[in-house]
Amino acid sequence: MSLQGDGPPVLGIDLGGTKILCAVIGTDNHILGRAKRSTPAKEGGQAILEAIVSCIDEALRAADIGRQDIAAAGIGSPGPLDTNAGVILFSSNLNVRDFPIGPGLSKILDRPVVVQNDVRVGGYAEFRLGAGRGYRQVVAAFVGTGIGGCVIHDGEIVLGSTGNAGEIGHIIVKAGGPRCGCGARGCLEALASKTAIGRRVQKAVRRGQPTVLGDKMARKGGRLKSGDLAEAVVAKDIVALKELHRAAHYLGLGLGSLMNAIGPEIVIVGGGVVGALGQPYLDLVRTAARSQALTDPNGLIRIERAALGDDAGILGAALLAREKFVTQHTGE
Ligand SMILES: [Zn+2]
Known part of the structure; x- marks a missing residue:
């Protein structure tokens, strides 16, 4: 006990x-x-x-x-x-x-x-009380307007020599890619966050590609809501599907790289995007991550949704x- x-x-x-x-x-x-x-x-x-x-x-x-x-x-x-x-x-x-x-x-x-x-x-809450309960080696990624992370090693949060380690949103997954809020180019956050998906959708709207998200985002000051994205995906909106696949792919690349570098028992994906899009999104992330994880050929590292929400x-x-x-x- x-x-x-x-x-x-x-x-x-x-x-x-x-x-x-x-x-x-x-x-x-x-x-x-x-x-x-x-x-x-x-x-x-x-x-x-x-x-x-x-x-x-x-x-x-x-x-x-x-x-x-x-x-x-x-x-x-x-x-x-x-x-x-x-x-x-x-x-x-x-x-x-x-x-x-x-x-x-x-x-x-x-x-x-x-x-x-x-x-x-x-x-840490997910590790102790949520999807990571019972594990000792955990990577958690929270995907919303940004991408934040937490690495747990042997039951402790890894804070590193700086005290601020765990910023997995700023792993670079595309050299020379889009500019990130941190100033670098091609960070995971700049390719896979909700903000990044929204930016791509707006570009598609400007190019004249039809999408139900154009009007919805215009009404919300250009911001993409996870719920609207989820509805567009269910309605098989071509732009929404394409950008979601792209974002999930990059998130998977980042997580797969972490799986190789750290070897967690479980990777937990949380935040508004997975909350709204659920299993189909997680499946895309999982496929991309596993394609990358050469250190885990049998797919033993679990990739699961966060359990505690807000x-x-x-x-x-x-x-x-x-x-x-x-x-x-x-x-x-
Ligand atoms: Zn960055």
């Missing part, structure tokens, strides 16, 4: 560019109360911290307990971070630089706070807080 779910409740906080999710997590990782806020990203660090605190208080009320009943808190945040100091070094989504969110929240709550990259936190962030943040401050982490 694991002792890691025992003890007083902890807070799990998922800080995103558009929304903040807070939850009070009790014994055995049950969610006792939760709340949600819009992220005041335009107003910067102090406003974000205040929104987090207000979100925490609402989640505590929902759980019918007070701040004094909490043992610790965990925050999953966009990065890069200085995780030792609990500082967000830089985030364009949050409009902050060198913001000490961990110490700031710790002072308000009078409790210890751990800060870790949002995607690493989500991957709760991965709050659960993972709470787990890290509990393991760091409440129970002894046994690595099991």
Whole structure:
């Protein structure tokens, strides 16, 4: 039996560019109360911290307990971070630089706070409580507007010498390919994210290729919604199918390369794109990954969908807080 779910409740906080999710997590990782806020990203660090605190208080009320009943808190945040100091070094989504969110929240709550990259936190939750449960070597990829990742080795998040390892979205899968948000060319994120698919669809629209996505994206300020993409795929829209195949192919190449380099037991694919497109998309990714995985000729490495959905962030943040401050982490 694991002792890691025992003890007083902890807070799990998922800080995103558009929304903040807070939850009070009790014994055995049950969610006792939760709340949600819009992220005041335009107003910067102090406003974000205040929104987090207000979100925490609402989640505590929902759980019918007070701040004094909490043992610790965990925050999953966009990065890069200085995780030792609990500082967000830089985030364009949050409009902050060198913001000490961990110490700031710790002072308000009078409790210890751990800060870790949002995607690493989500991957850790999948490893401990979701699709990766029971495995020790895990690669997780989350495909949405960007592509984030998490590598688990021997039951621990691989953070590397920089503390920020795991950025699998910035593996280059096409030399000289499209420009990525990070400045490089041909990153996985620039070829396989929802943003990348949307960019290609818009190009097709400009070339006059018929697609149901043209009007839908125009109505949403040029943004591609996963649900609209899924509907277009079901309707056998030629442009949607072509771009989806292309994106899945590149994601598979990236994951196959990781399978060769790292040798995980399982690769978990999560995020909005697989959430909307499901098994057919995962099958395409799997085929491309396996075609690449020379170190796994018998196809023993599993490639599966994430299981926790939007709760991965709050659960993972709470787990890290509990393991760091409440129970002894046994690595099991
Ligand atoms: Zn990049």
